[in-house]
Amino acid sequence: MEVATSAAPTALETFRMETRAWLEANCPESQRQSVKSYTDMYWGGKNPVFNSDDQKVWFERMLEKNWTVPHWPKEYGGGGLSKEENKVLKEEMGRLGCRPPLYNFGISMLGPALLKFANDGQKDHFLNLITAGKLWWCQGYSEPGAGSDLANLQTSAEDKGDHYLVNGQKVWTSFADKSDWIFCLVRTDPEAPKHSGISFLLIDMSSEGVSTRPIKLLSGNSPFCETFFDNVKVPKENLVGKENAGWTIAKYLLTHEREMIGGVGDTEQKTPLHKFALDHVGLENDILADTILRGDVAKWEMDDAIFKMTISRTMDEVKAGQSLGASSSFFKYYATELNKQKLELQMSLAGTAGNQWEGEASDEGRLPRYFCRTKANSIEGGTSEVQLNIISKRILGLPSK
Amino acid sequence: MALVLTEEQSMLKSSAREYLKENAPVAALRKLRDDKDEKGYDPTVWKAMAEMGWASLTIPESYGGLDFGYTGLGQILEETGRTLTASPLVSTVLLGTTLIKQGGTEAQKAALLPEIAEGNLLIALAAEETSAHKPTKIAATYTSLGKTHAVSGKKVFVLDGHVADKFIVSATRDGKTSLLIVNADAKGVSVERTIMMDSRNAANVTFDNAEAILLGEEGNGIAVLEATLDIARIGLAAEMLGTTCEAFDRTIAYLKERQQFGVPIGVFQGLQHRAAHMYCEIENCKSVVIAALQAIDKGSKKVPMLASLAKAKLGKTLQLVSNEAIQMFGGIGMTDDEEIGFFLKRARVAQQTFGDYNYHLDRYAKMNNY
Ligand SMILES: Cc1cc2nc3c(=O)[nH]c(=O)nc-3n(C[C@H](O)[C@H](O)[C@H](O)COP(=O)(O)OP(=O)(O)OC[C@H]3O[C@@H](n4cnc5c(N)ncnc54)[C@H](O)[C@@H]3O)c2cc1C
Ligand SMILES: Cc1cc2nc3c(=O)[nH]c(=O)nc-3n(C[C@H](O)[C@H](O)[C@H](O)COP(=O)(O)OP(=O)(O)OC[C@H]3O[C@@H](n4cnc5c(N)ncnc54)[C@H](O)[C@@H]3O)c2cc1C
Numbered sequence: 225m226e227v228a229t230s231a232a233p234t235a236l237e238t239f240r241m242e243t244r245a246w247l248e249a250n251c252p253e254s255q256r257q258s259v260k261s262y263t264d265m266y267w268g269g270k271n272p273v274f275n276s277d278d279q280k281v282w283f284e285r286m287l288e289k290n291w292t293v294p295h296w297p298k299e300y301g302g303g304g305l306s307k308e309e310n311k312v313l314k315e316e317m318g319r320l321g322c323r324p325p326l327y328n329f330g331i332s333m334l335g336p337a338l339l340k341f342a343n344d345g346q347k348d349h350f351l352n353l354i355t356a357g358k359l360w361w362c363q364g365y366s367e368p369g370a371g372s373d374l375a376n377l378q379t380s381a382e383d384k385g386d387h388y389l390v391n392g393q394k395v396w397t398s399f400a401d402k403s404d405w406i407f408c409l410v411r412t413d414p415e416a417p418k419h420s421g422i423s424f425l426l427i428d429m430s431s432e433g434v435s436t437r438p439i440k441l442l443s444g445n446s447p448f449c450e451t452f453f454d455n456v457k458v459p460k461e462n463l464v465g466k467e468n469a470g471w472t473i474a475k476y477l478l479t480h481e482r483e484m485i486g487g488v489g490d491t492e493q494k495t496p497l498h499k500f501a502l503d504h505v506g507l508e509n510d511i512l513a514d515t516i517l518r519g520d521v522a523k524w525e526m527d528d529a530i531f532k533m534t535i536s537r538t539m540d541e542v543k544a545g546q547s548l549g550a551s552s553s554f555f556k557y558y559a560t561e562l563n564k565q566k567l568e569l570q571m572s573l574a575g576t577a578g579n580q581w582e583g584e585a586s587d588e589g590r591l592p593r594y595f596c597r598t599k600a601n602s603i604e605g606g607t608s609e610v611q612l613n614i615i616s617k618r619i620l621g622l623p624s625k
Numbered sequence: 626m627a628l629v630l631t632e633e634q635s636m637l638k639s640s641a642r643e644y645l646k647e648n649a650p651v652a653a654l655r656k657l658r659d660d661k662d663e664k665g666y667d668p669t670v671w672k673a674m675a676e677m678g679w680a681s682l683t684i685p686e687s688y689g690g691l692d693f694g695y696t697g698l699g700q701i702l703e704e705t706g707r708t709l710t711a712s713p714l715v716s717t718v719l720l721g722t723t724l725i726k727q728g729g730t731e732a733q734k735a736a737l738l739p740e741i742a743e744g745n746l747l748i749a750l751a752a753e754e755t756s757a758h759k760p761t762k763i764a765a766t767y768t769s770l771g772k773t774h775a776v777s778g779k780k781v782f783v784l785d786g787h788v789a790d791k792f793i794v795s796a797t798r799d800g801k802t803s804l805l806i807v808n809a810d811a812k813g814v815s816v817e818r819t820i821m822m823d824s825r826n827a828a829n830v831t832f833d834n835a836e837a838i839l840l841g842e843e844g845n846g847i848a849v850l851e852a853t854l855d856i857a858r859i860g861l862a863a864e865m866l867g868t869t870c871e872a873f874d875r876t877i878a879y880l881k882e883r884q885q886f887g888v889p890i891g892v893f894q895g896l897q898h899r900a901a902h903m904y905c906e907i908e909n910c911k912s913v914v915i916a917a918l919q920a921i922d923k924g925s926k927k928v929p930m931l932a933s934l935a936k937a938k939l940g941k942t943l944q945l946v947s948n949e950a951i952q953m954f955g956g957i958g959m960t961d962d963e964e965i966g967f968f969l970k971r972a973r974v975a976q977q978t979f980g981d982y983n984y985h986l987d988r989y990a991k992m993n994n995y
Contacts, residue, residue: 282636511995526986527909612901623892
């Protein structure tokens with residue numbers, strides 16, 4: 225099993241060396257630290273807001289290299305990288321700590337669905353806008369009566385010849401108030417069985433009749449909204465796939481959302497939990513001073529390290545561009561439960577100081593606010609229970625009746 | 626290296642599965658137990674394993690081996706974990722071969738490894754002295770008799786102790802720890818077979834000035850023992866992976882088959898979610914086992930860390946899965962007629978072997994300086 229060391233570097237090794245050199249030369253120092261919250265991220269959009277010059281420079285350099293979405297085809301403004309090259313790029317970005325230059329639901333959720341289901345015109349138009357960071361997208365799935373039972377959605381789109389007339393309400397729409405466009409599930413056939421009357425529609429948020437109302441979260445932030453559609457006219461060309469065939473697209477998109485939440489392909493190097501523990505609790509006789517929490521921290525770190533190996537193994541097993549299908553539910557479930565446990569442990573390790581909600585000393589309650597936010601991890605994108613249902617039925621083949 | 630098997634490794638795995646299903650299923654272990662078989666393993670099966678090359682997988686070609694690597698051996702062990710096959714694979718191949726490769730002199734390797742490869746020589750490691758795994762706390766001692774040595778001490782939980790031809794014993798002299806080879810028929814060796822809950826072989830062995838020769842250099846005992854134990858922990862984790870997967874597969878099959886309330890019990894969400902959670906943990910087990918096996922073959926510095934990760938994770942998961950299996954089988958799972966109970970019993974012995982969950986949790990924390 226000796227690896228030859230004298231041979232000429234492979235194309236992939238050359239790519240790695242060039243990538244490393246380019247990132248080192250081009251990624252500004254401030255963009256090499258992990259993001260603390262969504263406000264540190266660049267989301268793109270019609271009215272872009274950069275929170276620093278470095279952020280702008282980093283985005284523009286990556287855009288010029290077509291590396292905002294490196295693994296998409298070149299014709300849509302992607303980098304055209306192979307699965308292996310993309311892995312190398314992510315590893316090298318992870319090594320330096322480089323932030324992704326652009327965050328957007330267009331990249332992580334809508335794009336894969338468009339690549340698979342949209343017509344050529346739609347792909348050409350929307351995918352290029354996504355890679356260029358020109359549109360901020362939000363997701364219009366959930367409704368007051370359609371959460372876990374998503375297919376129960378009632379927002380209607382009535383066929384009016386050249387357009388659809390959309391009426392109804394979405395809820396929990398993350399960033400609806402900041403977004404330019406929404407990808408939306410609508411009911412086009414109220415008579416059909418509930419899964420068979422749904423269509424997948426793209427709607428311009430500046431259309432007449434669209435309004436949003438922010439909802440405040442436990443953390444005090446309000447990144448999401450209720451979204452209302454009141455006689456909104458949507459051109460028919462904004463329908464993706466066939467009318468009433470939207471459920472398949474909706475589910476496919478969810479597998480990508482779950483992969484993203486599940487950290488698949490995520491190479492960011494996070495500070496180890498035991499460093500946090502040592503900072504807050506310290507050592508006594510060479511071991512963490514709180515011996516009970518020490519066991520909990522070690523258990524968490526072991527589970528986390530091993531879960532990362534599963535991500536690598538899966539990436540090695542799946543073919544390029546292939547969706548993980550039902551196993552995205554495993555990643556979503558496991559990653560979010562791990563993250564919640566981590567914040568539970570950090571709250572324990574921080575003691576009463578970790579309960580401070582305001583003031584400079586606590587960085588305006590960064591820890592407890594984030595702790596609160598993590599509770600949504602196992603709700604958004606489909607709850608943990610829903611993921612376990614999917615694993616039971618789709619992977620284990622357990623019966624429903 | 627990609628965390629997937631090569632084609633050769635996959636083929637070895639599937640041929641092992643075929644062979645074991647036919648020739649060494651759980652029923653064979655039950656028979657050894659019920660017959661109170663003196664050897665505790667089936668020599669015909671062991672001979673066949675050797676003929677198929679399983680005893681030579683990790684032996685270099687220059688000593689008559691196949692040099693196929695630990696990832697390959699791990700596939701065999703995983704399959705024996707599915708069938709709960711009792712064989713000298715752990716004692717002689719995983720431990721014995723590794724000890725000799727890591728610590729033996731050239732002459733010892735040349736003399737012993739080909740014999741192991743042929744299936745003619747059984748080795749047992751006599752290291753443990755207490756019920757808790759403390760491999761470096763050694764009370765056994767040895768003295769020098771010039772060319773040879775004499776070992777004294779009491780060792781417990783010696784796997785395959787009552788069938789081994791030779792022991793490799795850890796002992797100290799003047800603050801130095803060494804490994805010594807003792808013939809099973811040497812004067813001063815007394816062996817008491819202990820019947821364990823998993824019906825696999827173990828023994829307490831007492832050495833009273835038993836004649837011994839050093840395995841390799843004097844004073845390198847701890848290093849060789851630690852390196853070997855790490856490899857053994859990973860190999861055992863591979864075996865435990867097979868046991869976990871088989872217990873899980875049988876449980877899922879039972880959930881689909883057992884009818885209550887007019888439906889298969891697999892309909893009930895109270896069981897479904899627990900099954901789905903086990904599936905997730907098993908996916909993680911697969912990852913850590915293959916990563917750890919590949920690390921041995923690469924000679925990676927991460928082997929000790931991965932050994933603790935693998936042994937801890939498999940210990941915890943096999944415990945979970947074997948407990949849930951019994952619970953989900955209901956009353957039938959409590960009977961000796963139903964095979965699922967054998968998995969529970971094997972799980973508990975495997976958990977204690979080469980350090981349990983807590984041992985490796987603590988070790989992992991220490992390796993990370995906390
Ligand atoms: C921070 C955050 C951001 C979000 N962003 C968006 C967004 O951008 N766009 C969007 O469309 N939606 C978004 N959502 C909504 C999210 O997808 C829903 O909250 C989620 O699908 C759950 O629906 P629900 O809240 O109605 O809960 P419910 O469906 O009412 O569930 C309540 C409880 O019942 C359990 N339950 C329900 N059905 C079952 C079942 N069959 N078996 C077992 N248990 C069950 C659930 O697991 C949960 O514990 C967001 C949510 C959060 C918290
Ligand atoms: C040691 C022992 C002594 C016993 N002594 C007696 C005795 O003296 N007299 C006597 O009459 N009986 C006795 N029993 C039988 C005992 O009451 C049954 O084993 C028990 O009621 C479970 O039934 P079962 O074994 O058929 O399991 P099953 O009903 O087949 O259950 C199998 C699994 O499915 C689960 N399950 C079943 N239905 C549901 C559901 N609706 N929702 C969620 N999960 C479900 C169960 O919890 C279990 O995990 C004894 C059992 C044992 C093990």
